[in-house]
Amino acid sequence: MPTRSRYITLGGHRHRYIDTGGSSPVMLLLHGISSSLDYFGPSIPLLARSFRVLGLDLLGFGESDKPQSISYSLHLYASLIYEFLSKTGAPDGGKVYATGHSMGGKYLLATALLYPGAFTKMVLCNTDGFIVLPAFARALSLPGVRHLLKPLVTGERVASKMLDVAIHNRQAIESDAWRRVLDVARDREAFETVMSLNRHMFKLDLKRTGLRARLGELTLPVLIIWGDRDRYLSPRFAHIARRELPNAKLLLFRECGHSPMLEYPERFSKAITEFVFQEPPLV
DSSP states (O other): OOSOOEEEEETTEEEEEEEEEOSSSEEEEEOOTTOOGGGGGGGHHHHTTTSEEEEEOOTTSTTSOOOSSSOOOHHHHHHHHHHHHHHHSOOTTOOEEEEEETHHHHHHHHHHHHSTTSOSEEEEESOSSSOOOOGGGGGGGSHHHHHHHHHHHTSHHHHHHHHHHHOSOGGGSOHHHHHHHHHHHTOHHHHHHHHHHHHTGGGGOTTTTTOGGGGGGOOSOEEEEEETTOSSSOTHHHHHHHHHSTTEEEEEETTOOSOHHHHOHHHHHHHHHHHHHOSSOOO
């Protein structure tokens, strides 16, 4: 990582974060499921040339606390993100930009709706939130099934294959970055978080919580970045997101999978920087 880890208490729980780059403007980075802020690793020093980069390990993942007895929800994550910005982000009236990958993108949308004005512009990368999981998916978190899955999913062989599915341009990723994100994905406590998220899936679903019906309220500029070879979240969801967000622009990365920040860090960082500083505002 390009800078040392720091720790902060949010909602009574210890969270890991990084704070690097200049003094402004702020760029918040939120990772996806079974991941950590390290997923942005190759892109962080590039973004830090133009931003004060704040990367956060979301509750339940990375080096943040992983409580298993709480009720995970979009409202909970949005409150933690807003608290984080309040404690570490821009001063009153300052501009805050945010980039969310996969699950992190869904949490950004929830935060923007529940805390209007939190962000000046947002980047959603291969984002979750526009697919509705069937109710029977919760069966994966039943004790018997969960105990069978845990050693399998956190094992080196299966975890490596699952990470391979998230990457199309594998040769572009340095071995150290690959190993770091693989080790994070294999975390056994984080697996339990994923199971807890699964048990609370209705509270984490944009549509079931009624937040998806409110996306038309978001008038801030949004850049949607998506890999055209994404095997986790099909690019067709990128077009759905573009239609449902009133002030959004879609940028498809060719020959790219679920992880543009790892596969094409320079292109990824350049697209975000140009989007943030472009004038006039995106329409």
